[in-house]
Amino acid sequence: MNRIRKSMEKIQATEELKQSTLQYLEKQREKTRRIRLYAARRFVLAAATLFFLVGAGGYSVYRYPVSFISIDVNPSIELSVNRFGRVVSTKAYNEHGMDVIGQVPLKNMSYMQAIVRLLENESYRRFLKEDSYLVFTVISEQSETIVGELSGNALFQSYGAVTYTSDSSCMHEAHQHDMSFGKYRTYLELLKYDESVTVEDCHGMTMGELQDRIDNCTHEGKDDGEKKHHGEHHEKGHGGEK
Amino acid sequence: MRSAEEINFAVEAYADMVRRICFVHLKNRHDTEDVFQNVYMKYMLYEGFFENREHEKAWFAKVTINACTDWLRYLSRRKWVSLEVIAEEKEVLDHTSEELLDVVLKLPEKYRDVIYLYYYEGYSAGEIARILGRKENTIYTWMSRAKDLLREKLGGEWA
Numbered sequence: 597m598n599r600i601r602k603s604m605e606k607i608q609a610t611e612e613l614k615q616s617t618l619q620y621l622e623k624q625r626e627k628t629r630r631i632r633l634y635a636a637r638r639f640v641l642a643a644a645t646l647f648f649l650v651g652a653g654g655y656s657v658y659r660y661p662v663s664f665i666s667i668d669v670n671p672s673i674e675l676s677v678n679r680f681g682r683v684v685s686t687k688a689y690n691e692h693g694m695d696v697i698g699q700v701p702l703k704n705m706s707y708m709q710a711i712v713r714l715l716e717n718e719s720y721r722r723f724l725k726e727d728s729y730l731v732f733t734v735i736s737e738q739s740e741t742i743v744g745e746l747s748g749n750a751l752f753q754s755y756g757a758v759t760y761t762s763d764s765s766c767m768h769e770a771h772q773h774d775m776s777f778g779k780y781r782t783y784l785e786l787l788k789y790d791e792s793v794t795v796e797d798c799h800g801m802t803m804g805e806l807q808d809r810i811d812n813c814t815h816e817g818k819d820d821g822e823k824k825h826h827g828e829h830h831e832k833g834h835g836g837e838k
Numbered sequence: 839m840r841s842a843e844e845i846n847f848a849v850e851a852y853a854d855m856v857r858r859i860c861f862v863h864l865k866n867r868h869d870t871e872d873v874f875q876n877v878y879m880k881y882m883l884y885e886g887f888f889e890n891r892e893h894e895k896a897w898f899a900k901v902t903i904n905a906c907t908d909w910l911r912y913l914s915r916r917k918w919v920s921l922e923v924i925a926e927e928k929e930v931l932d933h934t935s936e937e938l939l940d941v942v943l944k945l946p947e948k949y950r951d952v953i954y955l956y957y958y959e960g961y962s963a964g965e966i967a968r969i970l971g972r973k974e975n976t977i978y979t980w981m982s983r984a985k986d987l988l989r990e991k992l993g994g995e996w997a
Binding site for chain 2: 598599600601602603604606607608609613614616617618620621622624625628629
C-alpha cells in the first residue's frame with residue numbers, strides 16, 4: 597500500500613456528516629417539491645389566464661362587426677359581418693322578418709352563403725314576388741368588394757336586385773327610427789323629392805312602393821320591365837362618400 | 839429527482855471519497871460540510887443516467903472536485919490549504935501521515951487532484967483525464983511534476 601493511500605485512509609466521512617447530509621437533502625427534497633408544485637400551479641394558472649385572454653380576445657375580434665348589409669324588400673333584415681366575412685348577428689324590423697331569421701339560421705356563415713341561403717329559403721321567397729323590389733345596402737370599408745360579389749351572384753341577378761352603399765350615420769339615424777338603414781336610405785332619397793313624406797309613412801310601405809314614389813316624383817314611370825333594369829344599379833346613398 | 843434509496847446508497851458508497859477530495863481542497867470542516875452537502879444535492883437533482891457504479895463514482899469525483907473549486911473561487915480564498923484541515927484530523931492521523939499530507943496539501947490544486955485520484959482511488963491517467971476534462975498527456979505532465987515536488991520535500995522514498 598502506498599504511503600498516500602495509507603495516510604488518507606483514516607480521512608473518512610463521519611456518521612454525523614452523513615446523517616446531517618441526509619437530513620439536509622430531505623429538507624431540500626421537500627422544499628424542491630413545494631417549489632415545483634408551486635411552479636406547476638403558477639404555470640397552470642398562467643396557461644389558463646393566457647388561454648382565457650387569447651380566447652376572449654379572439655372571440656371579441658370575431659364578434660366585432662365591421663360591415664353591415666341591409667336586405668330590404670319587405671321585410672327588412674340586417675346582417676352584421678365581422679372582419680372575417682362571417683355573419684355575427686342578424687336583425688329583423690318587422691314580424692315577417694323575425695319569422696324569417698327565426699327559421700333561417702344565418703350566423704357564422706360567410707355573408708354570401710347567408711344571403712344565398714336567405715334568397716333560397718321558402719319562408720323568404722314568398723316575399724319576392726314579381727313586383728317586389730329587392731335592395732341590398734352595404735356599409736363597409738370594403739363595400740366595393742361586397743357590392744361586387746353581390747352583383748356577380750346569379751341568384752341576386754335573377755331577382756333583379758339593386759345595391760347601394762351607405763354610411764354609419766345613416767345607420768345610426770335609421771336605428772333611432774327602428775328602421776333598417778337600407779329602407780331609411782330610400783326614405784331619405786324620397787325626402788329629396790317629397791318633403792311631406794315622414795318616416796312613419798315609410799314604416800308601412802314596401803321597398804317597391806317607396807321606389808314607385810321616387811319614380812313618380814322624378815317623372816320616371818315605372819313598370820315591371822323597367823324595374824328589372826334597376827338591377828346592378830349602384831350609387832352612393834346617405835352620407836355620400838364613405 | 840433521485841429517490842431516498844438511491845441517495846442512501848450513494849452516501850454509503852461514495853461519502854469517504856467525497857470527504858477526502860474535500861480534504862485535499864478545502865480549508866476546514868465547515869467548508870467540507872457545505873461542499874459535501876452541495877455535492878449530494880447535485881446528485882439528488884441530477885437527471886442523467888449512469889451506465890454502472892464506476893461511471894457513477896467517477897461522476898462523484900468530478901462533481902466534488904468542481905464543487906471544491908467553485909467553493910474556493912466563491913469565497914475568494916487562497917487556493918493553498920492551511921494546516922487547519924490537518925489539525926482537525928489530528929486525532930486520526932499519525933505523525934508520518936500528518937507530515938506527508940502537509941506536503942501533499944501544499945501542492946498546487948491540480949496536482950493534488952492527480953495525486954489523490956492516482957494514488958488513493960487508483961485511477962489510471964486516462965481515467966483521471968476524463969474526470970478532470972484534460973488531455974491524458976497533461977495528466978502525465980502534472981503527475982510527473984507533482985512527484986518531483988513531493989520527492990523534493992519528502993525525499994526519494996516518499997511513496
